[in-house]
Amino acid sequence: MPNAVISGTGMYVPDNIVTNDDLVSQYGIDTNHDWIVKRTGIEARRFAPEGIGSADLAVPACEQAIEDAGLQKKDIDMILFATLSPEHCFPGSGVYLQEKLGMPEAGHFCPAMDIRNQCSGFLYGLGTAASMVKAGAVKNVLVVGGETHSAALDLSTRGRAVASLFGDAAGAVVVSASDDESRGIRTWKLGADGRYADVLAQRVWDVRKRPFIPVDENGVGQVQPEMMWAQMDGRLVFKNAVERMIMGLMEVCWKEGITMNDIDVFAFHQANLRINQYVAQQLNVPEEKLLQNIHKFGNTTAATIPTLLAEAQREGRLERGMKVATVAFGSGFTWGAALIDW
């Protein structure tokens, strides 16, 4: 059975930096820097310009990851695109990315699949890719997390509790087959609790209704604010996030027969610095072992973990031989954790 390793990483964020103060001065939101930093650790986020979607953000991240893996686009056997902000209802972002990478023009028609697991999407993708590689079905899988939140945030005081948290970014890894036994994606554990599906959701439409979006007398769709924008019970999310993240990390360590002390680097999903600090504290993990980028990018959902890995690799914080633990929790509720020998 081949081993599944992360052979390359890449990331991309749009240029436009939106600070907490900008939320007040540019968007007129009744908030302030100290409130946001105290509760979340977020100081700024990036917003993509109009006309740019999640697949656009993913292109440079994927090109970087493919190059870093020492591969070419034609070597990619499959694309797994994790996003909650696809360009359209359908098709998914994966096919747009495949086209933007120039694959069809080059006669390369690799499958492209979207993963709809929000903040856990990247880890659902990583587990799927590793399973397929280990099964011998594919050799190189591009796993990408990309989000364009800025288009779908209620950037007003009404929406401040959600709008102040999210940013745009893309991160990618290549998962490859390898005979090298010293490294690899060792174990992963995914979970979901659908009882909480409505606690963090952006509904937009409801296909149980006829029509699925209310229409006015001229047949023009009218989406009410509570359907259009993401809704969240922040405290319930916070409580469940810490419990599930702690449990997920303990489960993967237990499965591999190691302790938290054996792990060199932790790549936690970046939803809230306070969540991550609490999880680390409960597990006796020193903060220096945590990779963090929430302060500058906010919560970039499926992109948080691959951007952390790409940044850490470039900064020399990730070296061959290190043990990496990663964990995520989000809408669904869904969660996942994985252990990687880098």
Ligand SMILES: CC(C)(COP(=O)(O)OP(=O)(O)OC[C@H]1O[C@@H](n2cnc3c(N)ncnc32)[C@H](O)[C@@H]1OP(=O)(O)O)[C@@H](O)C(=O)NCCC(=O)NCCS
């Ligand atoms: C969102 C979160 C920071 C809110 O913090 P909180 O302490 O729970 O705050 P609450 O939602 O109870 O709101 C407290 C008050 O602050 C206000 N508030 C919310 N967002 C605000 C903002 N950006 N600026 C200023 N005030 C804000 C609320 O309107 C509320 O005012 P009220 O008491 O007059 O009604 C926190 O719940 C959280 O981080 N939860 C996890 C969210 C998350 O990680 N989501 C993504 C998961 S993948």
